Amino acid sequence: MIVVKVGGGAGINYDMLCEDLAMLKRGGHEIILVHGGSDETNRLSEQLGYPARFVVSTSGHTSRYTDRQTLEIFMMATGKINGLLVENLQRLGINAIGVRGLDGQLLSGKRKAVLRIIEDGKQKVLRDDWTGTIDQVNTGLITLLLKGGYLPVVAPIACSFDGEAINVDGDRAAAAIASALGANTLLLLTNVPGLLRRFPDESTLITHIERGNLDAYMEIAQGRMKKKVMGAGEALEGGVGRVILADARRESPVSAALAGQGTVIE
Amino acid sequence: MIVVKVGGGAGINYDMLCEDLAMLKRGGHEIILVHGGSDETNRLSEQLGYPARFVVSTSGHTSRYTDRQTLEIFMMATGKINGLLVENLQRLGINAIGVRGLDGQLLSGKRKAVLRIIEDGKQKVLRDDWTGTIDQVNTGLITLLLKGGYLPVVAPIACSFDGEAINVDGDRAAAAIASALGANTLLLLTNVPGLLRRFPDESTLITHIERGNLDAYMEIAQGRMKKKVMGAGEALEGGVGRVILADARRESPVSAALAGQGTVIE
Numbered sequence: 066m067i068v069v070k071v072g073g074g075a076g077i078n079y080d081m082l083c084e085d086l087a088m089l090k091r092g093g094h095e096i097i098l099v100h101g102g103s104d105e106t107n108r109l110s111e112q113l114g115y116p117a118r119f120v121v122s123t124s125g126h127t128s129r130y131t132d133r134q135t136l137e138i139f140m141m142a143t144g145k146i147n148g149l150l151v152e153n154l155q156r157l158g159i160n161a162i163g164v165r166g167l168d169g170q171l172l173s174g175k176r177k178a179v180l181r182i183i184e185d186g187k188q189k190v191l192r193d194d195w196t197g198t199i200d201q202v203n204t205g206l207i208t209l210l211l212k213g214g215y216l217p218v219v220a221p222i223a224c225s226f227d228g229e230a231i232n233v234d235g236d237r238a239a240a241a242i243a244s245a246l247g248a249n250t251l252l253l254l255t256n257v258p259g260l261l262r263r264f265p266d267e268s269t270l271i272t273h274i275e276r277g278n279l280d281a282y283m284e285i286a287q288g289r290m291k292k293k294v295m296g297a298g299e300a301l302e303g304g305v306g307r308v309i310l311a312d313a314r315r316e317s318p319v320s321a322a323l324a325g326q327g328t329v330i331e
Numbered sequence: 332m333i334v335v336k337v338g339g340g341a342g343i344n345y346d347m348l349c350e351d352l353a354m355l356k357r358g359g360h361e362i363i364l365v366h367g368g369s370d371e372t373n374r375l376s377e378q379l380g381y382p383a384r385f386v387v388s389t390s391g392h393t394s395r396y397t398d399r400q401t402l403e404i405f406m407m408a409t410g411k412i413n414g415l416l417v418e419n420l421q422r423l424g425i426n427a428i429g430v431r432g433l434d435g436q437l438l439s440g441k442r443k444a445v446l447r448i449i450e451d452g453k454q455k456v457l458r459d460d461w462t463g464t465i466d467q468v469n470t471g472l473i474t475l476l477l478k479g480g481y482l483p484v485v486a487p488i489a490c491s492f493d494g495e496a497i498n499v500d501g502d503r504a505a506a507a508i509a510s511a512l513g514a515n516t517l518l519l520l521t522n523v524p525g526l527l528r529r530f531p532d533e534s535t536l537i538t539h540i541e542r543g544n545l546d547a548y549m550e551i552a553q554g555r556m557k558k559k560v561m562g563a564g565e566a567l568e569g570g571v572g573r574v575i576l577a578d579a580r581r582e583s584p585v586s587a588a589l590a591g592q593g594t595v596i597e
Contacts, residue, residue: 109407113378137411141375144410145403148488148496151433155494162435162472167417169428169481206428209479213472215435222414228421230414 066095066248068305069319070239070296072289073104073146074256076314079153082254085319086216087157095211097242098161099219100150101235103129103289105142113138120182120191127288128196130180131232136195139232143220150218162215164206166199166223167230171207172238174200176225197231199223199238202245236296244303251300252322253293254313259328260286260294274330276301297330307331332361332514334571335585336505336562338555339370339412340522342580345419348520351585352482353423361477363508364427365485366416367501369395369555371408379404386448386457393554394462396446397498402461405498409486416484428481430472432465432489433496437473438504440466442491463497465489465504468511502562510569517566518588519559520579525594526552526560540596542567563596573597 067089071082090096106129110117115138118130131139147163154161166172176197182189210217219242221235236253243251262269264287274282279298286294290310297308311327312318321327333355337348356362372395376383381404384396397405413429420427432438442463448455476483485508487501502519509517528535530553540548545564552560556576563574577593578584587593 137415140411140414141407144414145406148406148410148431148433149403151431152490152494152496155433155436155490155496158494160435163431163433165414165417165429167414167421167429169426169476169479170421206479206481209475210435213435213475215472224418224421228418228424230418230421 066097066246067250067252067323068097068099068239068243068246068248069252069254070099070236071313072101072235072255076256078314079150081316082313082318083150083153083157085317087154087159089319090159090216097207097217097219098150099221099235099239099242100146102139102143102146102221105146106139109142110135110138120180120184123181123183123188129232130191131195132193133195136230136232140222140230143222147218147220154216154218160215161218162210163218163220165220166233166238169203169206170224171203171219172199172223172233172241173203173226174198174223174231174233176227176229176231195229195231197223197225197233199233199241202241204245207242207246234292234296236293237299240296240300240303243300243305247304249306250323251297251305251308252319253296253308253310254318254322255293255310256312256314258312259310260290264290271328274328276330279330301330332363332512333516333518333589334363334365334505334509334512334514335518335520336365336502337579338367338501338521342522344580345416347582348579348584349416349419349423351583353420353425355585356425356482363473363483363485364416365487365501365505365508366412368405368409368412368487371412372405375408376401376404386446386450389447389449389454395498396457397461398459399461402496402498406488406496409488413484413486420482420484426481427484428476429484429486431486432499432504435469435472436490437469437485438465438489438499438507439469439492440464440489440497440499442493442495442497461495461497463489463491463499465499465507468507470511473508473512500558500562502559503565506562506566506569509566509571513570515572516589517563517571517574518585519562519574519576520584520588521559521576522578522580524578525576526556530556537594540594542596545596567596
């Protein structure tokens with residue numbers, strides 16, 4: 066079983082991704098596709114006159130402040146991405162089915178309603194945050210869909226333990242699903258060739274990381290790549306055989322990653 | 332089995348609807364909820380500077396012109412409505428799962444890419460329309476979800492026979508699902524008490540229609556109510572026991588309709 070996460074950054078080509086997935090699915094692979102929503106949410110927020118707000122937590126992580134209005138924009142943006150991916154696969158004859166983590170409690174966890182941030186050098190508290198962690202995966206639901214012959218396309222909105230919709234990180238959602246299902250391989254596809262020693266110089270691609278050394282690479286990872294390296298660590302700890310950080314801007318991006326192109330962590 | 336369709340018009344209260352559905356589901360009823368997307372799509376289109384365009388077909392029907400951009404706005408709008416309904420039910424302890432007709436080919440049919448319309452008294456042809464009919468229901472998928480204990484919440488985007496996403500009418504989607512599953516009852520909930528002899532005078536509610544006489548009432552139905560009466564006819568023809576047009580602006584809207592409040596067609 067392969068879990069593939071694809072981002073929405075510039076240059077990523079969903080047509081080529083879906084063609085490759087369709088080919089692999091027809092070849093007998095069990096596949097789960099997980100997507101993000103960050104870039105589309107930024108665009109839509111801007112268009113709606115409610116621009117995204119990014120904050121730095123007291124522990125130094127940068128994240129989106131997801132107030133209720135942002136959560137609803139996130140629902141719209143992911144609704145579109147998910148719909149387009151499902152449509153793309155359906156046009157290729159693959160019976161894809163879109164599900165949010167919220168649906169059927171596919172992904173559930175703890176909501177973190179209060180965000181402690183640093184702004185202008187001062188600590189502040191932001192309330193009304195609709196984000197959280199993923200603590201449980203409803204493997205029964207995914208198995209039901211896979212056994213039915215469907216290809217699940219998962220949107221990163223989870224269900225809090227109180228039934229609330231929460232914005233979760235797509236890479237870590239994919240890692241949680243891969244761990245819970247005991248997937249052989251987790252692919253984290255983005256618009257760079259993998260982990261770069263000196264971002265954005267693509268000639269500095271790190272091709273191989275021993276799982277024991279992963280922590281040392283957290284320092285090298287820039288921006289959103291940090292979440293991917295974190296997700297990779299979680300997946301390996303959860304029993305996934307290997308995680309590959311690879312490029313989604315090319316033809317056959319999944320097959321290429323499976324063949325070892327990218328940063329292979331095992 | 333009850334299939335409930337709810338619109339998105341002014342005054343409709345999703346909280347009261349979901350509380351009632353949760354109560355009935357806990358009481359052992361098998362329920363499928365279908366929603367619309369028209370009102371939210373109008374709002375979002377306006378906000379995005381791409382206002383909805385309604386056209387009159389040569390056969391006299393008014394409908395939305397769904398070009399590709401509108402289809403994507405429709406995906407976003409229905410993504411939000413669907414997410415909010417699923418969240419609402421999850422908060423009440425009901426394991427709801429959102430699905431578009433596109434997902435797993437739940438609803439499939441023929442795309443009608445070309446629209447013949449009358450504008451300024453002249454016939455015109457509009458291309459790039461992303462709408463269509465519902466000709467098949469994947470009952471296997473709904474049964475899979477119902478057997479799994481989930482409450483399906485269905486968005487009115489179907490899958491064309493070529494795998495394209497198409498905007499379909501929510502009332503007729505609900506009718507198709509109710510027919511295919513042999514539901515006892517189809518409820519079409521909206522922001523009026525039922526079919527009114529003289530719209531919008533609510534004191535002129537028609538409380539009962541014999542199925543054989545339904546055609547005569549098509550003349551009375553105004554605007555979007557026409558699609559509901561059409562959907563009702565299709566459901567009855569498809570073997571559904573009764574169809575009730577009822578009010579979604581009140582407490583316990585589903586229980587009240589089941590108790591016969593509204594326009595009962597049987």
